[in-house]
Every structure is written in structure tokens, then in C-alpha cells.
Amino acid sequence: MARVDTETLIDAWRRLLAGSGKPWVLFEHGTCVVLEEPESDLADRATEILREYGPVSVSGPSGDFRVLELKNDEGWLVTGHHPDVVTFVALEESEDPSHLAVGIHGRAKRDQDGRHPHVVHVEDVRPAAG
Structure with a gap:
């Protein structure tokens, strides 16, 4: 399976969260x-x-997931038991596009990030105070 580079991940999350007004942190x-x-x-x-x-x-509940297909064949979002923790899976990462296969892959990526968290980007989109 292909690994997605950090810049591609940052670009994807910027598009997905555009206009949310909420800061976000991306992990490896x-x-x-x-x-x-x-x-x-x-x-x-x-x-x-x-x-x-x-x-x-x-x-347990951490094993549960839901797969959301993104428009424009960009990939999928895999959610878990916390509404604000979401994993991006790019099209090229999964040879099997079934929701089960994508969900298991996304869940495994979340597991890696949770066990060995390594921040690669912080996006603070809050309005400046003052």
C-alpha cells in the first residue's frame, strides 16, 4: 500500500476543513x-x-469505524468513537475500495498515530485576538 506524503495530507485536510473556523492538528x-x-x-x-x-x-468501541467517501475520488474519511478524531485514506492507499477494507486500513492508521503520536502540522484558523 502506498504511503501519502505529508504535504498531500495537509492539502487534503485544508480542503476538507475549509471554512470550519476550527483549529486542527495532523499526525504522521x-x-x-x-x-x-x-x-x-x-x-x-x-x-x-x-x-x-x-x-x-x-x-471495544475503539474498534468501531465508519467510512465516508469523499467527492472527486479523493479517498475516504474513517471515523471512530471520538467525533473529532478522523483519519484520511487516499485512493492509492487501498487496493480494495470496499468500506470494510478502507475502514480497517484507516483504523490501523489511527491506531499507529494513537500509540506513537507524531505531530506533522498544526493549523490554527481562529481569528486573531485583539
């Missing part, structure tokens, strides 16, 4: 944490959330 394997109630250190807060909600235990 494509998992994004959208911060509904941002604090001063966005990367630290997102890492806390991902450490709690990223790792997968297939026998």
Missing part, C-alpha cells in the same frame, strides 16, 4: 484531531485526545 499517518474547544497549546491538547481515543482495541 493521516489522523486529524479537530479541536472544538482549543486551548493554548493545540499540539499538546490534540496529542492528549489522540492518546486516549486513537489506540484500537477491536473488542
Whole structure:
């Protein structure tokens, strides 16, 4: 399976979250944490959330997922048991386009990011104070 480069992931998430007005943090394997109630250190807060909600235990709620197809054949979003933790799966990453295969792949990426969180990008789109 192909690995998506960081710039492609950043571009994809910018398009997906355009106009949301919410800051977000991107992790190495494509998992994004959208911060509904941002604090001063966005990367630290997102890492806390991902450490709690990223790792997968297939026998619990962390094993559940939902697959959303993106327009323009861009790929899929895989959601989990936290509404603000979502993983992007590009078309070229999955040889099998079934929701089951894509979901399992996205869940595995979220698991990697949750167990070994490595922030690759922080996007703070909040209006400047003052």
C-alpha cells in the first residue's frame, strides 16, 4: 500500500476543513484531531485526545469505524468513537475500495498515530485576538 506524503495530507485536510473556523492538528499517518474547544497549546491538547481515543482495541468501541467517501475520488474519511478524531485514506492507499477494507486500513492508521503520536502540522484558523 502506498504511503501519502505529508504535504498531500495537509492539502487534503485544508480542503476538507475549509471554512470550519476550527483549529486542527495532523499526525504522521493521516489522523486529524479537530479541536472544538482549543486551548493554548493545540499540539499538546490534540496529542492528549489522540492518546486516549486513537489506540484500537477491536473488542471495544475503539474498534468501531465508519467510512465516508469523499467527492472527486479523493479517498475516504474513517471515523471512530471520538467525533473529532478522523483519519484520511487516499485512493492509492487501498487496493480494495470496499468500506470494510478502507475502514480497517484507516483504523490501523489511527491506531499507529494513537500509540506513537507524531505531530506533522498544526493549523490554527481562529481569528486573531485583539
